[in-house]
Amino acid sequence: MSFKDYIEKNYNIEISLRPIEEAITMLYLGITSKRFIFSCGNGGSGYTASHIAQDLSKMCRAKAFSLNSNSGLISAIANDVSYGCVFVNQLERIDNSYILIAISCSGDSPNVINAVNYAKSKHNLIISFTGGDGGKLAKISDININVPTPDIMVAEGAHSIISHYMIREIKEKL
Numbered sequence: 001m002s003f004k005d006y007i008e009k010n011y012n013i014e015i016s017l018r019p020i021e022e023a024i025t026m027l028y029l030g031i032t033s034k035r036f037i038f039s040c041g042n043g044g045s046g047y048t049a050s051h052i053a054q055d056l057s058k059m060c061r062a063k064a065f066s067l068n069s070n071s072g073l074i075s076a077i078a079n080d081v082s083y084g085c086v087f088v089n090q091l092e093r094i095d096n097s098y099i100l101i102a103i104s105c106s107g108d109s110p111n112v113i114n115a116v117n118y119a120k121s122k123h124n125l126i127i128s129f130t131g132g133d134g135g136k137l138a139k140i141s142d143i144n145i146n147v148p149t150p151d152i153m154v155a156e157g158a159h160s161i162i163s164h165y166m167i168r169e170i171k172e173k174l
Helices: 003-011 017-034 045-059 071-080 109-120 137-140 152-173
Strands: 036-039 063-068 099-105 125-131 143-147
Touching: 003 109, 003 152, 017 036, 017 045, 017 099, 017 125, 017 137, 017 143, 017 152, 036 045, 036 109, 045 071, 045 099, 045 137, 045 152, 071 109, 071 125, 109 137, 109 152, 143 152
Parallel strands: 036 063, 036 099, 099 125, 125 143
Antiparallel strands: none
């Protein structure tokens, strides 16, 4: 069963394959050129961001890191600066060119949008995962993988499945 058939059968939603294929290519090129890959999101999307970074690192030997991983740093930035800056504050310390994977089911999470705007201002590449209509995030990303459903749990599940598919494809190319 193909990935598309699996999604249609289990989620009964239509997901465009083109951005998934584009993201696979972007990540493959990033990994082979030793580019850093960062990921971020809130709540369930934050766990997906951590999972993507873990799998890219473990299975594809990528220099991948989740901006969600250090809870002490996140709470310190949220307390001392603002929650809206928890990801930007970490990215400000990165001098290298990178790819940012930004995940937000609404597409409108302020701290994720702030991180993307910051990364873009430094000429970095953005892959986003969104739900619903994609929100602001879909419009400002280089590649947007949208799961067109208002159901956050379905979008989160699909984001995880899509990321597993992408990582498997990247691993096969390496």
